[in-house]
Amino acid sequence: MADYTMNLDKLQLGRIEQIVLDSDEKEALKLIKEIHKKLKSGQVGCDPQGQRMRDRLDDVVHKFKK
Numbered sequence: 001m002a003d004y005t006m007n008l009d010k011l012q013l014g015r016i017e018q019i020v021l022d023s024d025e026k027e028a029l030k031l032i033k034e035i036h037k038k039l040k041s042g043q044v045g046c047d048p049q050g051q052r053m054r055d056r057l058d059d060v061v062h063k064f065k066k
Helices: 010-022 026-040 046-063
Strands: none
Touching: 010 026, 026 046
């Protein structure tokens, strides 16, 4: 399985730290949805490992929607 790297600016890093400190599930789900959207929009060509990662994020999003 390939490793993935994301670049975060200071605002994004601060947002993640705040989610962790507050244990904010709603904000965490919102962040996951944003990451998921970026992954889908960045898909080019055949990327089975990236697809598996997107599928896992889909599963998390659907779990919390229930």
